[in-house]
Amino acid sequence: MRRGPAIGFGVLLILVGALWTGQGLGYVGGSFMTGQKLWTAIGLLCVVGGGALVLALLRRR
Numbered sequence: 001m002r003r004g005p006a007i008g009f010g011v012l013l014i015l016v017g018a019l020w021t022g023q024g025l026g027y028v029g030g031s032f033m034t035g036q037k038l039w040t041a042i043g044l045l046c047v048v049g050g051g052a053l054v055l056a057l058l059r060r061r
Helices: 003-025 037-059
Strands: none
Touching: 003 037
């Protein structure tokens, strides 16, 4: 995978994870995910995974 698209995927993963975390915590309403602890955990995993991907790609030069 080329570096640019991989970084873009990592950033997208962080943003989607943040949205899912917000829904799981009840900050973002209007979804079946609102207030569900499962989506909080999935969102946090996505944020951490996306952050690790971006950091790993930025460190590797």
